[in-house]
Amino acid sequence: MNDTMHAVRVYGPGDYRYEEIPKPECPDGGLLVRVAACGLCGSDLRTLRYGHRKVHFPWVIGHEITGRIVENRIRGENPWDEGLYLSVPPVVYCGTCEFCRKGVPELCLNYKEIAQAWPGGFAEYIALPPEIIQNSAIQPLPEGSDPEISTLAEPLSSCINAMEKGNVGRGDTVVIMGAGPIGALHLELARTRDAGKVIIADISENRLDTIRNLQPDAVINAARKNIVKEVREMTEGAGADVIITANPVPETQVQAVEMAKKGGRILLFGGLPKNNSKPGIDTNLVHYNALHLIGTTIFAPRHHQEALKLLASGEIHARKIISHTLPLTDFDKGVKLALEGKARKVVFKP
Ligand SMILES: [Zn+2]
Ligand SMILES: [Zn+2]
Structure with a gap:
């Protein structure tokens, strides 16, 4: 297979390019997700300007992700039907440290993040291997959710x-x-x-x-x-x-x-x-x-669930917080608007 997809790859501080790269394959035991929307975070802006110690260039960043399952290679019965819309939070807990075992995964000693340990969401597709399925807080978008608005679930x-x-x-x-x-x-x-x-x-x-x-x-x-x-x-x-x-x-x-x-x-x-x-x-x-x-830093799965509920119910006025929704081809424009303080929250739709 040599399918390709469009994505933004960061090559170094100040150097990012919209380009065609290999489309990931659906991992054995995992999911392939078509990214619906991905929010631009303050930490993304920092990485774009200065780099990040956990990001090795060239790399796809973007961690406020929602998307639709297009392929499922998890064996046996599972709830992840193709076509289902997901919220994909970046935090992947270790599941084995003292805090994960005690039920306070927000204190996990060894958590990893999508967009650092795995490629992120400023791309048309994202692969979710078994480790992410098992140890992250990914979940289906609740009834009535908008995939664009639901990208706020991570910061929320x-x-x-x-x-x-x-x-x-x-x-x-x-x-x-x-x-x-x-x-x-x-x-x-x-x-x-x-x-x-x-x-x-x-x-x-x-x-x-x-x-x-x-x-x-x-x-x-x-x-x-x-x-x-x-x-x-x-x-x-x-x-x-x-x-x-x-x-x-x-x-x-x-x-x-x-x-x-x-x-x-x-x-x-x-x-x-x-x-x-x-x-x-x-x-x-x-x-x-x-x-x-x-x-405090990061969050536990239960906080993520609550965030998705609040966003779906409209109690959080997300439309007043997201100021720009742009196609990924306009990545540079969105980044500049955010850096110049002319945008509040920018969301990209790859
Ligand atoms: Zn963020
Ligand atoms: Zn842990």
């Missing part, structure tokens, strides 16, 4: 995990630092959890403008205003119950601690640059105000 799953660990709930005043797609998802999610006031802060007037269509209770331009003072004023001096840092800027973690209410929770959602990850947090504030600094 991480947000759900963070909010669960931070126990975000009824009446909480939540400050989200970062008005990008992740900030927008946190805002929508906070609403589904009956948060009280949701305040969004960012240094980009552009991003703040676009997030206004989701109607946050307040927005703060952190480039122009003292955000700690603003949040204190908005909360009668008490501070916020929950602060989520959805950005890569170290200073925001310092500010988060300064604007927290006594007993408040700070969700460190965005990672920092690896050579600049020790911001000067006043740990006396953490101590005397009994604050909770909470780190």
Whole structure:
């Protein structure tokens, strides 16, 4: 067989090409999926610009994937009928470490990711070998799902995990630092959890403008205003119950601690640059105000299930978060729009 398909391959920092490459074969014991849609993630942009230690070029990236099963070579009875639409989350747990065995796979010691260990979704087809079928959270799209909207399931799953660990709930005043797609998802999610006031802060007037269509209770331009003072004023001096840092800027973690209410929770959602990850947090504030600094990364299958349900039900206003849907031939255009801050969420349809 020498079938080909179209895909975007990354050759190095700043060098990516839309080209014809061999179409993968359906793996023995696995599935072949026709990609329906694949979202462009902030981490993809980082890999496109700087490379990634786990990505060996040339490589197909893209990890916010939905698609339709076109071939099934799993032996015996299985639920994966041809024609079925799937959400294909990138995380593949090891299934054997202490945490996987204890039922907290979000702490898996050896997880691998699609688009790193296996080729990703900026391609017409993706092969899912048995290891992925058995140890990932892939599942059929729920009734009423849109494959394009469902690409948000991956980032949303991480947000759900963070909010669960931070126990975000009824009446909480939540400050989200970062008005990008992740900030927008946190805002929508906070609403589904009956948060009280949701305040969004960012240094980009552009991003703040676009997030206004989701109607946050307040927005703060952190480039122009003292955000700690603003949040204190908005909360009668008490501070916020929950602060989520959805950005890569170290200073925001310092500010988060300064604007927290006594007993408040700070969700460190965005990672920092690896050579600049020790911001000067006043740990006396953490101590005397009994604050909770909470780190989370990835998610468990149950978070992914919840994400798909929320997206299918329309509770998360995905159409207001996805700003551009483009054919894969327009990959370069989509990347540039995202890098220039002119797009919120870009989804490609290969
Ligand atoms: Zn992502
Ligand atoms: Zn594990």
